[in-house]
Amino acid sequence: MTRTETVASSIATQTAPLLEVRDLKVTFNSPDGAADAICGIDLSVGAGEVLGIVGESGSGKSVTMMALMQLLPASAQITGSARFRGQELVGATSSTMRQLRGARIGMIFQDPLTAFNPVLTVGAQIVEALRLHEKDLSKKAAWERAVELLAEVSIPQPDRRATQYPHEFSGGMRQRAMIAMAIANRPDLLIADEPTTALDVTVQAQIMDLLNRLREERNIGLILITHDLGVVAGAADRIAVMYSGRIVEQGSVDEVFYNPRHPYTRGLLAALPKIDGEAGPLVAIEGTPPSLRNRPAGCAFRPRCSVSVERCSTIVPALLSLNGVETACHRSEELQRISA
Amino acid sequence: MTASVSSPAVSLPANVARSGPSFGRRLRQVPLPVLIGGFVVLFWIITALTVSFWGLPDPIQIAGKRLQAPSLSHWLGTDALGRDVLSRTLYGAVYSVPIAIGVVAVGVFIGATLGAIAGYVGGVVDGIIMRLVDVTLAFPPILLAMTISATLGPGLVNAAIAMIIVWWPIYARLMRAQVLEVKEREHVEAAIAGGAGHIRVLGIHILPLCWTPILINATMDFGQVVLLAASLSFIGLGASPPTPEWGSMISEGAARFYSWWVAFGPGMAILTLVLGFSFLGDGLRDMLDPRSK
Numbered sequence: 199m200t201r202t203e204t205v206a207s208s209i210a211t212q213t214a215p216l217l218e219v220r221d222l223k224v225t226f227n228s229p230d231g232a233a234d235a236i237c238g239i240d241l242s243v244g245a246g247e248v249l250g251i252v253g254e255s256g257s258g259k260s261v262t263m264m265a266l267m268q269l270l271p272a273s274a275q276i277t278g279s280a281r282f283r284g285q286e287l288v289g290a291t292s293s294t295m296r297q298l299r300g301a302r303i304g305m306i307f308q309d310p311l312t313a314f315n316p317v318l319t320v321g322a323q324i325v326e327a328l329r330l331h332e333k334d335l336s337k338k339a340a341w342e343r344a345v346e347l348l349a350e351v352s353i354p355q356p357d358r359r360a361t362q363y364p365h366e367f368s369g370g371m372r373q374r375a376m377i378a379m380a381i382a383n384r385p386d387l388l389i390a391d392e393p394t395t396a397l398d399v400t401v402q403a404q405i406m407d408l409l410n411r412l413r414e415e416r417n418i419g420l421i422l423i424t425h426d427l428g429v430v431a432g433a434a435d436r437i438a439v440m441y442s443g444r445i446v447e448q449g450s451v452d453e454v455f456y457n458p459r460h461p462y463t464r465g466l467l468a469a470l471p472k473i474d475g476e477a478g479p480l481v482a483i484e485g486t487p488p489s490l491r492n493r494p495a496g497c498a499f500r501p502r503c504s505v506s507v508e509r510c511s512t513i514v515p516a517l518l519s520l521n522g523v524e525t526a527c528h529r530s531e532e533l534q535r536i537s538a
Numbered sequence: 539m540t541a542s543v544s545s546p547a548v549s550l551p552a553n554v555a556r557s558g559p560s561f562g563r564r565l566r567q568v569p570l571p572v573l574i575g576g577f578v579v580l581f582w583i584i585t586a587l588t589v590s591f592w593g594l595p596d597p598i599q600i601a602g603k604r605l606q607a608p609s610l611s612h613w614l615g616t617d618a619l620g621r622d623v624l625s626r627t628l629y630g631a632v633y634s635v636p637i638a639i640g641v642v643a644v645g646v647f648i649g650a651t652l653g654a655i656a657g658y659v660g661g662v663v664d665g666i667i668m669r670l671v672d673v674t675l676a677f678p679p680i681l682l683a684m685t686i687s688a689t690l691g692p693g694l695v696n697a698a699i700a701m702i703i704v705w706w707p708i709y710a711r712l713m714r715a716q717v718l719e720v721k722e723r724e725h726v727e728a729a730i731a732g733g734a735g736h737i738r739v740l741g742i743h744i745l746p747l748c749w750t751p752i753l754i755n756a757t758m759d760f761g762q763v764v765l766l767a768a769s770l771s772f773i774g775l776g777a778s779p780p781t782p783e784w785g786s787m788i789s790e791g792a793a794r795f796y797s798w799w800v801a802f803g804p805g806m807a808i809l810t811l812v813l814g815f816s817f818l819g820d821g822l823r824d825m826l827d828p829r830s831k
Contacts (some may be wrong), residue, residue, distance in 0.1 A: 224741050265730055300733030307731075312724040317746045326742065379732070 199208065214284070215242040216387055216419040222278035225263045226315040233490040235261045238278065240517065244302055245386065250434030253425060256487055257440040259382050259423045262388050267305065268295050285387065301331040304380035309390040310372035314364035320375050321345070321360025327382045347378040370401035381412060387419045388451045394429055406433050442487055442498035449523030459525040459534050461503045480524060493501055505529055550806040569824060573646060575817025585628055586635040594625040599783040604729045605703065605797045615799035626782035626802035633694060635781050638763045640820050642756050649709025650752060656710065657717030658740050668714065671707040677705045683766060687775045701766055705759065712755060716748035750826045758819035761812035768808055784808050
């Protein structure tokens with residue numbers, strides 16, 4: 199491959215990302231009125247790229263992913279556009295979604311114990327996942343593939359482990375098995391919803407290593423949803439910070455971590471305990487996130503923001519690019535100057 | 539299910555085989571009521587299957603003098619027509635056992651199917667099925683069974699149909715409640731996220747987790763069905779006279795108070811079979827339902 203070809207192909211992947219979300223909105227209709235869970239977000243993930251989505255509980259991280267996979271209840275109204283390899287997901291038929299789910303887009307759940315069927319062996323469940331999307335695969339061949347998959351995610355004695363039930367696995371092993379099932383059909387995109395939250399710290403690191411290795415080997419795009427900034431810092435290429443249904447800051451991990459523009463991102467980073475430097479009190483962000491039905495006008499973060507000005511209470515700040523980082527704050531330029 | 543719970547295979551080294559305890563040890567772990575109930579029920583099932591090979595006197599032909607007290611030649615005496623009561627009692631199993639199993643099996647099939655559909659689909663379908671259940675359950679069961687079987691005409695088959703109509707709604711309710719609970723579990727969502735369709739989700743990921751309460755209830759209901767079938771025959775709506783059915787035999791015996799043995803045989807048969815099913819059901823609940831401990 200010549201150099202020009204390499205450049206051309208890298209440009210091609212840049213222009214056509216694996217997943218491209220434009221102005222995605224999710225509204226839950228209920229008898230008490232409509233609740234806007236997601237108020238228009240833009241995202242993109244390329245092949246082999248890791249996008250970390252962080253934010254506190256209720257900021258809409260999981261709802262976004264559920265909306266993409268059409269796993270939300272019927273009361274959810276989804277508008278906007280989400281293109282996966284050029285194919286529109288919003289409004290796609292259920293048979294189209296069934297062919298994508300598990301086959302082209304894999305999902306990893308937070309709690310691997312409840313995400314496995316308790317009455318089937320782990321091997322049987324992976325076989326099930328394989329044969330669902332590859333109808334003419336024989337049971338025997340599928341079982342062999344299942345054992346290979348368990349071996350690939352570094353489960354010792356995979357042939358014996360495949361015959362065991364989920365409750366016979368430890369937490370970390372179970373999450374490995376869950377990942378094996380998610381990658382069984384060689385998906386292009388993996389969505390991992392808090393994959394390490396239910397695990398202890400040493401196992402967390404192993405699982406993140408595993409996901410990273412699979413991403414490199416198989417060139418999988420990975421969306422990593424988490425509220426653990428440490429996990430994102432170590433694993434993600436880019437990071438999107440969500441607050442109250444919007445992306446408030448998006449950019450490369452280094453830029454966002456070392457030079458945060460948005461006051462919310464700054465608050466999140468300041469709230470992290472530091473292993474170096476002096477042990478001071480942790481800085482909490484005052485207040486609580488607004489309710490979905492009763493967002494303040496203008497910037498949703500304004501009531502908790504220490505640097506808000508008048509226009510913050512009237513105009514919703516747009517997500518604007520500033521030196522390679524997209525920030526949704528009226529004062530991002532000033533804030534960047536102060537920190538620089 | 540229970541076997542896998544008790545095996546601590548996770549902590550065992552690889553070379554320890556996953557062989558369960560021996561059959562004898564497992565039998566000793568079974569609670570006593572389940573054993574007693576199981577043996578009584580087994581006795582009546584075997585009787586129902588093999589009684590015609592036992593060389594007993596014909597239950598419909600006259601075997602001796604009328605209304606004779608129990609003796610060595612007629613262990614449970616003879617009835618008003620001189621037929622052998624022991625033989626008639628044992629032959630009664632040929633009717634009662636299949637009716638109990640048939641009514642419960644068909645009732646579970648109809649009820650569980652409709653209940654699963656109601657719980658999984660929800661909405662209007664759920665509303666229609668569950669209102670039908672409510673209407674059926676609003677009648678006292680014996681009254682409804684009597685009315686239906688009187689409308690259809692006497693006979694064991696019609697009595698069985700009437701009992702199925704009375705019985706299915708209980709299973710529909712149980713199944714619906716189970717499906718509603720299980721379908722919200724995360725593994726169901728994970729299955730959908732993996733690309734499974736409705737049939738697969740319901741058949742593989744929901745229904746196998748719903749059977750325990752149905753199974754327990756069905757075991758207890760076998761006894762109730764035996765009792766209701768006998769009641770219908772007692773008032774003349776089930777089996778017609780020459781048939782050695784327990785309910786109609788008690789009915790014949792009840793008229794002759796001083797010849798107690800005529801009603802004693804079928805009465806004991808009903809008692810033991812109903813108790814056997816109850817013991818079995820109670821014990822199964824203790825074994826399968828962790829909340830009852």
